[in-house]
Amino acid sequence: ECGKSFSWKNNLTTHQRTHTGERLFVCTECGKSFSQKSGLVSHQLIHTGEHPFVCTECGKSFSKKNHLVSHQRVHTGEKPFACSHCGKSFREKRNLIKHQRIHTGEKPFLCSHCGKSFREKRNLIKHQRIHTGEKPFACTVCSKSFSCKNDLRRHQRIHTGEKPFVCSHCGKSFREKRNLIKHQRIH
Structure with a gap:
């Protein structure tokens, strides 16, 4: 064959x-x-639950030898998988494959509902929630649910009062980055 x-x-x-x-x-x-x-x-x-492969550097253990080998590159700094288009290097082959889709334009993950395609599976999963209405991320304070983790994080700032986006000109702070950008136009 x-x-x-x-x-x-x-x-x-x-x-x-x-x-x-x-x-x-x-x-x-x-x-x-x-x-x-x-x-x-x-x-x-x-x-x-067995993890027989142990990193001698930090003691972290793994169930598969290839996971240990990949992990050890964190300590050595080795990035053996290089992109032939731009030279960027990666510790894991799967990350190189994912990266190369930027150059090739390949989007192998197709939404069965609307036909939109994505470079990464996680983005397809996130997108599909538009069709299913699934909102798996719930606020522990008020129980409001969100389809995206980032939307939940942004919402939680209402409860915490956190305003992490600070104007470098006047020091005014904002809950959302888009509001800081809008504000900076006045300076």
């Missing part, structure tokens, strides 16, 4: 599952399935 060859039949069989999508190894806890046994074994650590 793809031209790859293997010395051992079982390696070929395992590889062929990437084409067929066949997933023989099923987690008895949650039903998630995997094409390789190693994937299932690694996944099952989520249910046992």
Whole structure:
């Protein structure tokens, strides 16, 4: 199918599952399935709570070795994944892939309701709340709900009295950045 060859039949069989999508190894806890046994074994650590991979630098532990390897780059400063378009580097490959969509214009996450597409899955999820009416972020003071976490944060300033946006000309402070910008036009 793809031209790859293997010395051992079982390696070929395992590889062929990437084409067929066949997933023989099923987690008895949650039903998630995997094409390789190693994937299932690694996944099952989520249910046992086991974190056998420990960072020698800070003691933080992980259920998967690749998560530890990725974490260790925080300490080393290593960013092995570089963008071929602009040279910006990343600690994790997934962040490079996400970044490259800026250059390619690719927006792979499509809203099934209206057809609008997004570069990042989290932005699609946020957008879909427009259609579903879901408001998962509730104020603990007055119970008002919001579809976006930032909207909740902004709202909470009504209760706390916090005004983090300060005019550098006169010192007047504002709850919202847009009000500071509007105010600065008078200076």
